[in-house]
Amino acid sequence: MLVKLIKESLQRAEVKQIERVSGEISKNCYQCGNCTAGCPVSYAMDIPPTQMIRKLQMGQYDDLVGSESMWLCLGCLQCYSRCPKSVSAASFFEGLRQMSLRHGEDHEKISDVPLPLIKKAPQQAIVAGFRKLVS
Ligand code: SF4
Numbered sequence: 119m120l121v122k123l124i125k126e127s128l129q130r131a132e133v134k135q136i137e138r139v140s141g142e143i144s145k146n147c148y149q150c151g152n153c154t155a156g157c158p159v160s161y162a163m164d165i166p167p168t169q170m171i172r173k174l175q176m177g178q179y180d181d182l183v184g185s186e187s188m189w190l191c192l193g194c195l196q197c198y199s200r201c202p203k204s205v206s207a208a209s210f211f212e213g214l215r216q217m218s219l220r221h222g223e224d225h226e227k228i229s230d231v232p233l234p235l236i237k238k239a240p241q242q243a244i245v246a247g248f249r250k251l252v253s
């Protein structure tokens with residue numbers, strides 16, 4: 119696929135906002151792939167951590183909107199512990215989740231959760247499952 123690099127896409131406001139929210143800088147990643155190799159759920163992600171960061175570097179934010187990966191991330195920080203550049207893919211996923219929620223896009227509805235599960239599971243577990251680290 120041909121990718122056109124233009125100044126506007128490399129300085130997208132959405133990417134800058136995600137960097138502000140996450141406290142991470144996408145250009146610090148040199149695409150070694152260690153984060154994806156160690157991620158326990160990368161096999162199930164449509165856009166794994168290394169690719170997600172690359173898309174941020176390239177300003178391809180639109181590709182990340184609607185991605186399931188941000189909701190699959192467990193927040194286990196294995197990616198961060200393996201990164202030779204101390205980049206936290208988990209924080210980028212957190213930033214993406216926050217952006218989604220700010221735009222009214224959620225991955226689940228509480229009405230979709232079976233009532234017996236709501237009654238049985240601790241409330242904290244349900245809220246954590248919906249929101250991960252998003253505050
Ligand atoms: S481990 Fe770090 S440097 Fe390597 S691809 Fe992942 S975020 Fe980038």
Ligand code: SF4
Pocket residue numbers: 153156157158159160167190191192193194195196197198207208211
């Ligand atoms: S924090 Fe998320 S992206 Fe990082 S290794 Fe764990 S599941 Fe994968």
